Amino acid sequence: FQAEDGIRDLVRSRGLGDVYKRQIYLFLILSSSVALAQTQNMDVDDNTKDSIHESRKITYFTEKSIDFNRFNDSLTLDTALSFFQHYFPKQNKYDFFTENAVYGSFSKKLLLEINDDFPIQAYSKAYQRYLYGFDDVAYYDLKSPFSEMYYKTVFGSYEVFNTKLYQNIGKNINLGFQYHTLGGPGNYLNQSVRHNNFVFNALIRSRNQRYLLMPIFIHNQIKASENGGIRNDSIFENNIESNRDAIGVWLPSAQNEFIQNKFRVKQYFFLRKQSLPDSMITAPPKGIAVSHSFSFENNKRMYSSTAQDSLFYDNFYINPVSTFDSLRLQTLHNEFRLSNFITKDSLGQRKTQYYLKAAHYYHLLSDTFLSNTFAHIEFGAGFSFPLVKSFRLTSDISYLIGDYANGDYCISLSLHKKTSQNDYGLSLLQKKTCAFYFDSYFTSNHFIWNRYWKQQNFSRISAFYESNSLLLRVAAFMFSDYLYYNKEAMPTQADEDFYLLQAELGFHKKFPKAWETKHRLLYQESLAADYLRLPQLQYKGGISYSFHLFDRALYMQSGLDLHYFSAYYADAYMPATAVFYLQDEKKIDHQVFVDVYLAFKIKRARLFVKYAHANAGLFGYNYYAAPHYPMRDASISLGLSWLFYD
Numbered sequence: 001f002q003a004e005d006g007i008r009d010l011v012r013s014r015g016l017g018d019v020y021k022r023q024i025y026l027f028l029i030l031s032s033s034v035a036l037a038q039t040q041n042m043d044v045d046d047n048t049k050d051s052i053h054e055s056r057k058i059t060y061f062t063e064k065s066i067d068f069n070r071f072n073d074s075l076t077l078d079t080a081l082s083f084f085q086h087y088f089p090k091q092n093k094y095d096f097f098t099e100n101a102v103y104g105s106f107s108k109k110l111l112l113e114i115n116d117d118f119p120i121q122a123y124s125k126a127y128q129r130y131l132y133g134f135d136d137v138a139y140y141d142l143k144s145p146f147s148e149m150y151y152k153t154v155f156g157s158y159e160v161f162n163t164k165l166y167q168n169i170g171k172n173i174n175l176g177f178q179y180h181t182l183g184g185p186g187n188y189l190n191q192s193v194r195h196n197n198f199v200f201n202a203l204i205r206s207r208n209q210r211y212l213l214m215p216i217f218i219h220n221q222i223k224a225s226e227n228g229g230i231r232n233d234s235i236f237e238n239n240i241e242s243n244r245d246a247i248g249v250w251l252p253s254a255q256n257e258f259i260q261n262k263f264r265v266k267q268y269f270f271l272r273k274q275s276l277p278d279s280m281i282t283a284p285p286k287g288i289a290v291s292h293s294f295s296f297e298n299n300k301r302m303y304s305s306t307a308q309d310s311l312f313y314d315n316f317y318i319n320p321v322s323t324f325d326s327l328r329l330q331t332l333h334n335e336f337r338l339s340n341f342i343t344k345d346s347l348g349q350r351k352t353q354y355y356l357k358a359a360h361y362y363h364l365l366s367d368t369f370l371s372n373t374f375a376h377i378e379f380g381a382g383f384s385f386p387l388v389k390s391f392r393l394t395s396d397i398s399y400l401i402g403d404y405a406n407g408d409y410c411i412s413l414s415l416h417k418k419t420s421q422n423d424y425g426l427s428l429l430q431k432k433t434c435a436f437y438f439d440s441y442f443t444s445n446h447f448i449w450n451r452y453w454k455q456q457n458f459s460r461i462s463a464f465y466e467s468n469s470l471l472l473r474v475a476a477f478m479f480s481d482y483l484y485y486n487k488e489a490m491p492t493q494a495d496e497d498f499y500l501l502q503a504e505l506g507f508h509k510k511f512p513k514a515w516e517t518k519h520r521l522l523y524q525e526s527l528a529a530d531y532l533r534l535p536q537l538q539y540k541g542g543i544s545y546s547f548h549l550f551d552r553a554l555y556m557q558s559g560l561d562l563h564y565f566s567a568y569y570a571d572a573y574m575p576a577t578a579v580f581y582l583q584d585e586k587k588i589d590h591q592v593f594v595d596v597y598l599a600f601k602i603k604r605a606r607l608f609v610k611y612a613h614a615n616a617g618l619f620g621y622n623y624y625a626a627p628h629y630p631m632r633d634a635s636i637s638l639g640l641s642w643l644f645y646d
Helices: 016-036 061-069 234-236 307-312
Strands: 060-061 097-100 105-109 139-141 145-155 158-169 173-184 194-206 211-225 253-269 289-304 323-341 351-364 371-386 391-402 407-419 420-432 442-443 448-450 456-467 470-480 484-485 490-494 498-510 514-524 537-550 555-567 572-574 579-581 593-600 605-612 624-626 633-646
Touching: 139 173, 158 633, 484 579, 593 624
Parallel strands: none
Antiparallel strands: 060 139, 097 105, 145 158, 145 633, 158 173, 173 194, 194 211, 211 253, 253 289, 289 323, 323 351, 351 371, 371 391, 391 407, 407 420, 420 456, 442 448, 456 470, 470 498, 484 490, 498 514, 514 537, 537 555, 555 593, 572 579, 593 605, 605 633
């Protein structure tokens, strides 16, 4: 029964909860078994302070460190209690996002950025945040096994489980495994999510250290129910029905599914003889290296709905009863690179670095009815060398030739100075790129378009200053032939140039007597609201107080987090294509979210209890991620992280 006022009979979402519980319990048992086997001869942990560095330091490096020819630009595993209550998928930083009521559903980044890559993607950005990529893989520098277990539950909504296992085989082989699963029924009808992410990677070195082999396999799978939003906003805003899964939704049975399998083998050969260190980070490879990488990706997106969902859509081009749309993108990639790997000189400054690369891409794309293939070649070069007074000039350039992306290029130039106390500089970027393929050619049951767009032009100039406690950043963006989705959820191109101004202020300080505070204020002003809409003002911050108990055996922290963004016409969300598009019907009001939490640390175990969105309903029920998609109500969450290594 579906009433006209949007309230329907109570039909609770079910079926996934028990599955996830059994799955999580199973992995808890397996991970604990492995972890407990590693606890023998464990180093004594230092709990006298909340430090990022343990008594035993765990270091790792990522793809970006390697691509910039710097193995010894390593990162240290963060074991601090501060800000542990924030869950970051894929090592994401503390950033600005708006999310649906259940984590793992669509999300939109509210900080404008321009990357220097050329993605030909099968997925929209609405779910890109949850997909593991090659840049998210960590290579740990170990002498003994290391594992980490993370579990989080938001009672009545979803659960998260993540485990990492890393093991050395001899001195020259390191194997890594990571599994991440997320799932739950959500708070509203047809809002369930299920994520499964699997990563296997290895680092294999020859005995003379002149040859490196780095294979990676990544599996991403997301199943997200798409309810189209609630049918009657007034029921939520007036809190007429506090039982959220009794509020009627537009799409009772629709679902998006994303499946991605990625495999890559990267190998390096160093022309000069290498030292024989125990660690690649303390004594990284040096000299000129020739590298080759081969990768294959298979991406699929499937959208399905039934006759129950027909009132939501205006057009039915294929089947008026049910929908099953699919997209597929397969990519073969070969890349050769010549580069020099160097370390710091006696003054702590890096010498001149450079690289040259050539890559070939072959793409096979298809939607529900049409398919196409194209290829392109990318040429790239980059250099970085020191100037006077510790300044460094860095530049990168890439240029594409071929079928679809012919003439795309990106040029970046930066001048910066980094000392032990601060880092500041100026950067420029100019990018010309074609539209994503499926923004030009697309056939489905509800949407069809076929149009070749002009190449988009992006320009950015930015300056920044960063110290241990302060961040200042200003940037100006210019857009030409900008591609966006209009109010009919169809792609279209701006007929004029426009600008966006951006300024950011960050402050992080630890005070005496265990007080700590962190603040981030972002200002963005779009000078063309007809094409790009973002909150003008955003803030994320918090304050905490830490203390010890039980003869310093237990370290505790209590705190408060605050998130705010100003009123704006947020983009609407279209489930059938998983894109955001412009709308003028509903202005999202000012949003304030207050979280309070209590966190604990005992040796290598960390635990938190958080009451999220504690102010929900205090000033009304008007918090939305997108029109008709309420954000989360007040909720209680529990999280646990446990590190194990010999």
